[in-house]
Amino acid sequence: MDTIHKEVVAFQHVSKVFNNETVALKDFDLSIKEGEFLSFLGPSGCGKSTALRMVAGLGEATKGSVKVFDGSPKEIIKETNDLAFVFQDANLLPWRTVLDNVLLPLELRGGNKKKHKQEAIRVLEMVGLKEYLKSYPRQLSGGMKMRVSIARALAAKPKMLLMDEPFGALDEITRQTLQMELLDIWQKENMTILFVTHNVYEAVFLSTRIAVMSASPGRLSSLIDVKLPFPRRLKVRTEQEFTDYVDIASDRLENGNERKELA
């Protein structure tokens, strides 16, 4: 994954102030390359969601600019299927079946219905839910709902997946399974993934790079390249190298946020 890749996201001196008082981001500078799996890691309230949402055009920078695929996020959203967003709660429409939920993005873009259905079934197969096409969200467990949500995001074949603490509400076992599945999907579909988490282990396990953030005001405090080889399986977590990365990330997290407390 370490070949020369073009830049797909550029935060340039981005600041974001809410209601003229809450400084959610301050002078945030980051360049993300194609094919990366980049995690935003930081304590609650440090502006992770704010940063991620800006990439999707949900909210604009107060100062500075965010570029995606060399364009403005709003343009990209309007003109292409290149971006998909996965929210923390699966965010499924309760009146639609699993299949119809996954079809939603395709339906909204218009086009050939038969092709859409094939595509929806393909992604549902990928997340292991092919037998649940006709189920309603309320009949599914939390993990399955999140799978549907991921399938929906993949349905329109995005080039970049933005995920805001997607596994935050799941139990540990389900979370670990989904983490591995996500890595498989990432490799198979050749995507760039931006992933928000406040879980150090999750960040190390998934990422090629971690952007450690600190709070009030939200800043980028350091970047960590995670050079663990892929595919990463469960037992990676017990290896020394993994633990070392967890230590580094935890340290940086702590320092970044101590510095703020002193200041």
Place this chain on the structure above:
Amino acid sequence: MSMPSVEVTKTRDLLTKTSEKPKSKSFNKFKQVYLGPIIAFTIFIAIWQAVPTILDLKHYILPKPTDVVGAAISDWHLLWPAVQITVVESLVGFLVSAVIGILVSIILASSKILERSIYPYAIVLQTIPVVAVAPIVVIWFGAGYNSIVVISFLIGFFPVISNTLMGLNSVDKNMDDLFLLYNASKWQRMWKLRIPSALPYMMAGLKISCTLSIVGAIVGEYIAGIGGGKGGLGYSITVAAIQVKTSYLFACGIAAAILGIGFYLLVSLFANSMLKSWHESAVKGEK
């Protein structure tokens, strides 16, 4: 990549469990749910039967249940057409308030400017007692059927509009973002997100409106009369009161009550079938 098997079996269990109903429990359910009300009803009727006899009240002051049933049977040829007329009036009034209420809500909700400028007046209008404006309705629409339907519509209309509008504006923020991200047009958002989201609210509005439409029809008959044709329950009630046919008056009142309950149950049934694919308990919960 496959599902962890634990998860799969769990959900299957859940699905099968809900579909089987143990029969031995149905009697228990009967005891718990229906037995109490039935006993209370019987006792109530018994006391009602006894009180006029003990206090020696005349039947035109407080008729006994048997008097009421007697009056209903002997004047059935009057009661039954009256019921039918009221059913038609309130049904038409209800349907018009449902259709217009929902349409107006959708139009208002489709434009923030429209909603902001018109909705306050809708609230003000809602607080005007319809009984007070009913005579104006009669002047405009003439005595009889048309006015009665309009009054029934006016009473049933506002609950539909206020509930539907509330529903259309209660869309989850994340869902809204999702549609934004998929570049959905305003009308796609309306049809695929806002209206389905509003469905539970709409149904709640319809449930309120359906009983009110009967009130509207009866009040309408009090005020708008019968305009030449045959009268409904409201008219029968007025006439029975003038003639001091108290037993028949009671029969009319009870008929109106049964009508209201029946109407409510029907609309509830419709509402439940509309919301079935939604979710049972979770109109907003399940998070």
